[in-house]
Every structure is written in C-alpha cells, then in structure tokens.
Amino acid sequence: MSKEISGSVIHCKDARQMWLDLQERFSHVNIVQLFHIENEIHDCVQKSMTVSSYFTKLKSLWDEHDALVSIPACRCETKREITSYVETQKTMKFLMGLNDLYAIVRSSTLLLEPLPTVNKAYTLVLRHEKQAEVSNGKHTVQPEVAVFAVKGVGCDTELDDGGPRCGKCNKTNHVTKNCRAHLKCTLCD
Template structure:
C-alpha cells in the first residue's frame, strides 16, 4: 500500500533520484537559470518592495530555505548525491537572485558562492530605512492629488505610496487593544488624505463621508467615491474630471450668469472683459475662444 501511495505523489526526477514536490530539492522543468522571478529588479531605492516580491516567489518555488539560512549546506560526510543536489539548487537560486537585481548591483554579489550570502549582503546594505527615504515617501503622499486622472488611478497611486511607507516602518510592540487603536488611526489618516486630494467636483460626497461617525476604512471610502463617479458618468455622460477641466478652461467667474454682466470687449452678455475669451485663437485647430492649452 505504501508503495502505491508513493506512486501517487507528484514528483520530479533528477539524476535518477525522485523528490516529492514539497521537497526543497524538487525542480520543475520550467525552473531555468535565466528566469526572472519578479518584474521589478532591485535598485538602491526599492529594497522593501523587491524583497517582499522575492520572498513570495521563492516560497512558491519552495526555495526560500536556501536564502533564509534554514536549509544549510550538507556536510561532506553525507551522500555525494545529496550534496550534489543541494549545490545544484543553491546555484539556481543564486542565479535567480542575481537576475533580479539591477545590472549595476550584480557585480557586487556575483562572486558569492551561496544564495544565502547574496541575500544577506543585499539585506544588510539596503534594508535599513533612512530618514531621507521616509521624507521622500511622505512628501510624495502629501503632494498626491487627483488632478486630471480618474478616482481609480488616483487611489491606486496613493495606495502604492502608503504600502511603500508601511513596509519601511514597523509598528511598535503593544497589546491588542492599543494596536487596534493605532490601526484605526492609520485608516482615518489615509481616508482623510484620500478625500483631501479629490477634485472639488466631489465636494458633496466628501462632506457626506466626513459626517459619518466613525469614519469608514479607506477602502470603503474609495468604494463610495467610485460609486459616486460611476453614477455621475451614467447620468451626465461626463466624468467629474472632464467637468473640472472644462471649468478651468472657462475660468472661475464664467459660471456667473446675470443681465448686469456685459463684456465691453466683445459686447456680449453673461461675462466681463476680464473673462472674455473671444479674442483668443488656437494655434493648433484655428478655432477662436480658446488656446492650444485647452484644445
């Protein structure tokens, strides 16, 4: 019965030896030295995100033990086949690591014999988050606004910055209740920042959300704003982003209607000479009333 059970296990056969798929020595036929395990190579500025991606990829390949030091090189007194297989997998993992870092960094680790040595070297050099790195991340978060992009693109951009910051810092050790208060505070700060960066065309839904007590988590806030944007698109055929751009092109005072407003330049009603655009001509399309910046 045991012999039949062994036959049912998926396995890889190398050098005449069969390994279970859960064994660290197992290699799939697609596991080649030229593979790129992550899409973004390591640079001096992205270690936190790169290491997370690499850990996930190595776990999927069941090779994380070769870089975290838990699967050490067998002693020479063990079977030669075992030692040979370890060397084979170690060389493969080391090649994956080298392939996943930027070319200017490769020469600094290429002469290590062990994948573990490459991993520890990169960790020691780039894992320490410095104040300058945090400053740039926080500055990017502060300056991030919706502008001329959709709500979805704006939130994705902002969330990437939050994730990068959260990966660079660690929460203090504390009891469960205190930790929940800290996490709630973080969620509130993120929700408020997200609302602050939205265009003014979302002022109504922003006010509605800010009146909620307690304030919903940032993902829920994003969902509410996105629903508002979709409903607006359905009823008007225009996105709030398009309307905001059109309003900026017309000028802030052009929406004021009144019989007492008359332009002395073009002699037309509903605007003044300060807001008149009749004299403008687009160099791109040749039409009057706007410039090439708003064509």
C-alpha cells in the same frame, strides 16, 4: 556563542543578545527614502486623474511607507488604537486630495460615524463617479485617451498630391494598418 554574518563575526552570550545586536545593526529605516515617500503622499492630489488612478497612486505610496515603517507587533489595545488612527489618516488624505467635483461625496463621507476605512471611502467616491457618468448620459473620457484624440496619433492623413501618409511613422505611400516601422530584426536590431 559566535556567528559569522556577512564577513563579520558576532560574539554574544546567548541568542537573545545576538538577535538584539543584529536588530540594532540592520533594522534602520532609510530616513531619506521615508522623507521622499512622506512628501509624495502629502503632495498627492487627484488633479486630472480618474478616482481609480488617484487611489492606486496613493495606495502604492502607502504600501511603500508601510514597508519602511511598521507598527510593532503586539496584541494590546494601544496597537488597535494606533492602527485605527493610521487608517483614519489615510481616509482623510484620500478625501482631501479629491477634486472639487467630489465635494458632496467628501462631505457626506466625513459625516459618517464611524469614519469609513479608506477602501470603503474609495468605493463610495467611485460609486459617485459612476452615478455622475450615468446622470450625464455619457462615459468620462480618460485624460490619456483625450490627449491622443487631440493630437491625432495613429490617424492617417493625405498629402497635397492625394497620396496617403501613415499616422504612426509619418512616412508616405502606406497607411497605419500596413505600417512596418515597428518591425526589427531580433539578431541585428
């Protein structure tokens, strides 16, 4: 049996042998890429991110990792144990990367038997975050929004002579809502 694939010809006795040959040629994991993803997962912590942003970042890294390295398909008990172990590791990583503001919910989550899935742990932490906002009587300002508020981006100012200055393009004689700095010709740019 022979088959031309990507400009090269594979000669094999049967389909199984051809499959094994193809698997050996093309199923290699990019170790450098895997190393970088593992490193990003290891270094991923909440810092100034919201719980939602932190979880989303971590989840996308896990998805990339899982696309490169998958648990072999089988129906035995060992696969279930490995899958459970991986899920436990994800839950632990998520909880370890949280800020100290979440120490109480982290401790109480770790005491649960069995340890919840990472999605359930995320739900518990998110519920704690929302409860803290309600208890404090205010809504937490997103860090990105706070930066804009401090810098005054988009805020109009007045010149010494009393004329307006646009907060968007910083030019005089108009205000942000009338700014045309973003308009460009689609033909000549």
